[in-house]
Amino acid sequence: MTAANLRRAGRLSVAPMMDWTDRHCRYLHRLMSQQALLYTEMVTAPAVIHGDRDRLLGFDASEHPVAVQLGGSDPAQLAEAARIAADYGYDEINLNCGCPSDRVQSGRFGAILMEDSALVAACVSAMIKAVDVPVTVKCRIGVDDQNPTEILPDFLARVSAAGVDHFIVHARKAWLQGLSPKENRDVPPLDYDLVLAMKGLFPGLNLSINGGIGSLDEAQVLLDQGLDGVMIGRAAYHTPSDILLTADQRIFGMGETRTAAEIVHLMLPYIEAHLTAGGRLGQVTRHMLGLFQGRPGARGWRRYLSENVHESGAGPQVVLDALAHVTTQAA
Structure with missing residues (x-):
C-alpha cells in the first residue's frame, strides 16, 4: 500500500483494543468499512519474537489496510518484532506509548514511555531501519504530573526527528498511579484543543486524535478543524453499525453502504x-x-x-x- 493511500485510510481508524480487536473482530469491521484503517490488539515485542507468531500475527488478507501495534522499550527487540510483523504483511507498525496498565508499566512500555522521549526516539529509529513500511506512534498528552503543554510538543519534536511522521494522540493524560486502566479511559479530562494546537505547531506531521469520540459527526468536526485522522475505539466496537456502515461514504466519499x-x-x-x-x-x-x-x-x-x-x-x-x-x- 502506498504511503498516500495509508494516510488516506487513517482519516478514520478503529483503535487497538486489548481482548477486542482480534482477527475475528477486524474481519467483521472490514466487511462494514472497506476504507477505514484497522489495528490489532497490542502484542509485545518479546511475544512476537518468542511466541506463536501465527496466532499472534496471523490475519485475513481482506483486512487490509491493517496495522499491528507493538509494545516494548528495547530498540533491538522492537526492531526484530517489527521486521517479523512486516514480513507477515502488515501495512503499518505502531508503537504503543499510551497504555497505562500495571503490567505494561512493569515492562517499561506503554504510557510510561512518555517520560522518556529519548528512548522512544531510539526505539522508532531502530524500527524504521528494520522495515520498509511506516512506523507510527500512539501516545497520550502526558502522564501523572507532567504539563501536557510542555511535554507533548517536546515528545513530538524528539520522536519525529527520529523519523516518525504519523502520531495518534489520545487526548488525555494517563495517571500511572491511582487510576485503573478503565478509569484512565474516562476520568482524565479530554483536551482536544491541545492536539489541534499541535497540528498548528507541527503542520508537517500527520496527526490523528483519539479519545471519547462517539460518532461520525464528532469525527467530521475534528477533521474539518484540520486534523489528519480520527481514531475511534469503544464506540466502533459497541455500536459498529453507527460508526462503520456509513463511514466509507461519509468520511471517504466513496463505497457502498451495507445493512x-x-x-x-x-x-x-x-x-x-x-x-x-x-x-x-x-x-x-x-x-x-x-x-x-x-x-x-x-x-x-x-x-x-x-x-x-x-x-x-x-x-x-x-x-x-x-x-x-x-x-x-x-x-
Whole structure:
C-alpha cells in the first residue's frame, strides 16, 4: 500500500483494543468499512519474537489496510518484532506509548514511555531501519504530573526527528498511579484543543486524535478543524453499525453502504470456515453482539446469541436464528 493511500485510510481508524480487536473482530469491521484503517490488539515485542507468531500475527488478507501495534522499550527487540510483523504483511507498525496498565508499566512500555522521549526516539529509529513500511506512534498528552503543554510538543519534536511522521494522540493524560486502566479511559479530562494546537505547531506531521469520540459527526468536526485522522475505539466496537456502515461514504466519499443484516449473512462463510478449522462460534459472535444496538430486536439478538453459541454443535444456524429476532421486530 502506498504511503498516500495509508494516510488516506487513517482519516478514520478503529483503535487497538486489548481482548477486542482480534482477527475475528477486524474481519467483521472490514466487511462494514472497506476504507477505514484497522489495528490489532497490542502484542509485545518479546511475544512476537518468542511466541506463536501465527496466532499472534496471523490475519485475513481482506483486512487490509491493517496495522499491528507493538509494545516494548528495547530498540533491538522492537526492531526484530517489527521486521517479523512486516514480513507477515502488515501495512503499518505502531508503537504503543499510551497504555497505562500495571503490567505494561512493569515492562517499561506503554504510557510510561512518555517520560522518556529519548528512548522512544531510539526505539522508532531502530524500527524504521528494520522495515520498509511506516512506523507510527500512539501516545497520550502526558502522564501523572507532567504539563501536557510542555511535554507533548517536546515528545513530538524528539520522536519525529527520529523519523516518525504519523502520531495518534489520545487526548488525555494517563495517571500511572491511582487510576485503573478503565478509569484512565474516562476520568482524565479530554483536551482536544491541545492536539489541534499541535497540528498548528507541527503542520508537517500527520496527526490523528483519539479519545471519547462517539460518532461520525464528532469525527467530521475534528477533521474539518484540520486534523489528519480520527481514531475511534469503544464506540466502533459497541455500536459498529453507527460508526462503520456509513463511514466509507461519509468520511471517504466513496463505497457502498451495507445493512447490519447483510453483514450477518456475509459473516456466515467466515464462521463456517472458523468452525471447520476447530474454532468456536462464540470466538466470532462475541464481536457481533452490538451490530443492532439501538435498533428493534437488538436485545433479542444479543440474548439469543449469548444463550446459544456455547451449545454443542452450535454453528451458522444459531446466528440466523438470532437474526430472526431482529427481522421479526423490524417487520
